[in-house]
Amino acid sequence: MKPASSPAVRTIRRKKWIGRNDLMGFAFVSPLVAGILAFAVYPMVSALYLSFQQTSGASLAGKWVGLSNYNYVFNDPIFWKSLYNTFYMGVLSVVFGIFVSFVLASMINSLKGTRSKNLFKGIYFLPNVVSAVASTLLFSFLFFPTNQGLLNFVLGLFHIPPVGWFTDPKFSRISIVLMSMWGALGYNTIIFIAGLQSVPRDLYEAAEVDGANGLRKWRHITIPYMRPIFVFMIVLGTIGSMKRFTDVWLIGGTAGNPGGTLLTSVLYIYRNAFLAGQMGLATAASYLLFLVILIMTVLMLKLNRKKDSFD
Amino acid sequence: MLMALLVAGSIVMIVPLVWMLSTSFDWSARLEIGFPPRFWPEEPSLKNYQAAFTNVPMLKYIFNSLVVGAGVIVVSVISALLSGYALSKIRFRGSNLVLVMALSTIMIPFEMTMIPQFLLFSKLHLTDSYVAFYLPALNYAFGTFLAKAFFDQLPSSLREAGVIDGAHEFTVFGKIYFPLCTPVVATLVILLFLGVWNDLLWPLLVLKSASKFTIQLGLAMFTYNSGINRFPSIIMAATMVSLVPVILVYLFLQRYIIESIALTGIKQ
Numbered sequence: 001m002k003p004a005s006s007p008a009v010r011t012i013r014r015k016k017w018i019g020r021n022d023l024m025g026f027a028f029v030s031p032l033v034a035g036i037l038a039f040a041v042y043p044m045v046s047a048l049y050l051s052f053q054q055t056s057g058a059s060l061a062g063k064w065v066g067l068s069n070y071n072y073v074f075n076d077p078i079f080w081k082s083l084y085n086t087f088y089m090g091v092l093s094v095v096f097g098i099f100v101s102f103v104l105a106s107m108i109n110s111l112k113g114t115r116s117k118n119l120f121k122g123i124y125f126l127p128n129v130v131s132a133v134a135s136t137l138l139f140s141f142l143f144f145p146t147n148q149g150l151l152n153f154v155l156g157l158f159h160i161p162p163v164g165w166f167t168d169p170k171f172s173r174i175s176i177v178l179m180s181m182w183g184a185l186g187y188n189t190i191i192f193i194a195g196l197q198s199v200p201r202d203l204y205e206a207a208e209v210d211g212a213n214g215l216r217k218w219r220h221i222t223i224p225y226m227r228p229i230f231v232f233m234i235v236l237g238t239i240g241s242m243k244r245f246t247d248v249w250l251i252g253g254t255a256g257n258p259g260g261t262l263l264t265s266v267l268y269i270y271r272n273a274f275l276a277g278q279m280g281l282a283t284a285a286s287y288l289l290f291l292v293i294l295i296m297t298v299l300m301l302k303l304n305r306k307k308d309s310f311d
Numbered sequence: 312m313l314m315a316l317l318v319a320g321s322i323v324m325i326v327p328l329v330w331m332l333s334t335s336f337d338w339s340a341r342l343e344i345g346f347p348p349r350f351w352p353e354e355p356s357l358k359n360y361q362a363a364f365t366n367v368p369m370l371k372y373i374f375n376s377l378v379v380g381a382g383v384i385v386v387s388v389i390s391a392l393l394s395g396y397a398l399s400k401i402r403f404r405g406s407n408l409v410l411v412m413a414l415s416t417i418m419i420p421f422e423m424t425m426i427p428q429f430l431l432f433s434k435l436h437l438t439d440s441y442v443a444f445y446l447p448a449l450n451y452a453f454g455t456f457l458a459k460a461f462f463d464q465l466p467s468s469l470r471e472a473g474v475i476d477g478a479h480e481f482t483v484f485g486k487i488y489f490p491l492c493t494p495v496v497a498t499l500v501i502l503l504f505l506g507v508w509n510d511l512l513w514p515l516l517v518l519k520s521a522s523k524f525t526i527q528l529g530l531a532m533f534t535y536n537s538g539i540n541r542f543p544s545i546i547m548a549a550t551m552v553s554l555v556p557v558i559l560v561y562l563f564l565q566r567y568i569i570e571s572i573a574l575t576g577i578k579q
Contacts, residue, residue: 024480025403031386032394033409035449040416043424043431050427104320107313122565123321126328129557129568131509133527134550138331140539141344141547148344150330182324187572194573243422246511250531250539266422273426274516283426290423297418 051284055277062280069284078260079285082268083292085173085261090241092177093184098233101185102226105192106218121193125186132183132246139179140166140251166251169259176247176262188233195229196222231304235297242293245270265289335359335551340544359548366545369552371522372529379444379514379525380507386448388499392492395458396484400470413452421512429516439519444507454499457575461495462488498571501564508557526553 051069053062073079108120127135142150143165152162165175203221212220248262254271256263269289273282329350334340337352338359345353363369394413398406432443465488473483514528524532530553534546561568 021401022403022405025397025401025406028397028401028480028484029394029406029409031390031449032413032452032455035390035447036412036416036452038431039428039447039450040419040424041412043427044419046427046430047424050430104317107317110313111317118566120317120321121569124324125565125569125572126561127324129505129509129561130328130554131511131527131557133509133511133531134553137530137534137539137546137550138327141334141543142327142330144344144540148346148348150327150348153346153348182327185324190569190572239418239420243420245422246531250535253535269422269426273429279426279430286423286426290420293420 047283047286050280051287053280055279065280069281070288072281073285073288078263079265079268079288081260082256082263082265083289085256086242086244086264086266089173089177089180089244089264090238092174093180093241094234094237096177097181097184097188097237098230100181101188102192102230104185105189105196106222108189109193109196117193121186121190124189127183128186130183133250135179135183136247136250139175139182143175143179164258167258169261172252172258172261176244176251179247180241180244184237188237191233192226192229195226199225228304231300235300238296238300239293242266242289331547332551334544335548337544341542344543359544360552362542362545363549363552367529367533367549368521369526369529369549372524372526373552373556375523376508376526379441380504382441382445383448383507384500384503386445387451387454387503388496390449391451391454391458391499392489392496393484394455395460396462396488398455399459399462400467400488401480413455416450417452417456425512425516432517438517439523440517441523443517444513451503453575454503457499458492458495461492465491497564497567498575501560501568501571502575504560505557505568 050062052064052066054065054069055062104124108117108124111117111120130138144150144152145162145164145167147153147156147162149162149165151165156162163171165171199222203225204217207217207221243266244264245266248256248264248267249270252258252262254267254275256267265285266289269282269286272278272285330348333350333352334344336355336357336359337345337349338356339345339352339354341359341362394409397403398410428447429438432438437443437446469487470483473487474480478486509527510525511527511531514525515531518524518528521529521532530549533549
């Protein structure tokens, strides 16, 4: 900026600047702000309003019924079943997914050559670009309930009788977890590798001086140092798994077959809103789901802060 | 030992795709999956692809997805760049409020707002139209943060010099800063393309006529209606076609994609 000669001139110029700035700033953020207001704030408010209404069909003209939608959802065993199924698959995929991808990331990160590192990153990440629809179609044949399915064929080589992966209620949820792990593994691994590379080298060097071996360094330096990334991944994974819809809808339809084991919360919301036309009921359920996600996220972040000792 | 484990894992990751590729060329698997499983088609032919293209208007769906993707990308990138620039370089009154608003709404899951959004578009008679994709694309707070972080690294002196010389803010943005944005635009375009191409739920809610289906919706409806376990090799051929664009993008831009995932940590 050109130096202003006197303080008076400077203040005048600055005042003018602020006015111009404000106007320009508003103009530049207006697309985003319009988007947020119309497609985030308005829907949240409208959903809250709708959740106190009884509606039929897609028309918004409903009548005020107070808390009765929430009451209904709370006493609907199907809602609880859907929440249970969602949690069941969510916990398994977060726990297994993070464990396996962290081990994988540690293995890839310990490779010497950059080229082999990049090669494995590329291979493990590939399924991540495959859409949920495509991987569900692929796995419906891969997990075919007879020996024709590739997985059952391989098991047959070890004399294990064919498993009805997507048709047996005992296995259906595990199969979904396995399938989504195939898709998500590479994504988690990439983030873990980025985290592993941020661990300061001098920590390892100090540990080596004290005579620590590879596994102990991993246990006592790497894992504690990576804790924020673990928390981030757990939060992200939990939120993601609470939103499960596409794969279970394609496999089990809106009934969540087999035996209702694949009925998830979003499927519950979807079928109440778009099959039964109960928009009010569905938004009440979606608010409850949102609260569950919010509470879990806050709890996990709190837990992380409390134990924050490694810095 | 380490290498052996990694290679074994890689095989597990790749085998499903290879199996799908080979089955998609195997005419003998059109009614039932072949037994024993094979990785080379027993009856190699392109007939599955022919059948897929005649039963499912794949080209139409792909074209539709490209149209939707292009629109969403243009709207989202413009919204993200403009707001990111304003929040980083024009420190205007209320910019903190906008930041807080963007931060607090970014965590709202789409599933939470999909019903009111659907009702909003049906009230406006905009369902079954791609406007229902383009308008919500304005709300891309994640892209705003990415763009803001990018602009934060660029020097502010460029703007100050331009403004003092009397240049309009849009000129400064368009002539000085925008040409420097290639890396962040590339990241946004890749993430948005993969997101739009692979999305199913919103198209399922708003698109009614089959001629407007996106590729995922078309593929899903075809198998949903004909039974998910029927016509293995034809379904696999159709699925392979739906994968071609993303696999191509992945092959050419693999390094960018992996870098932007590692950088951002959040996939849209």
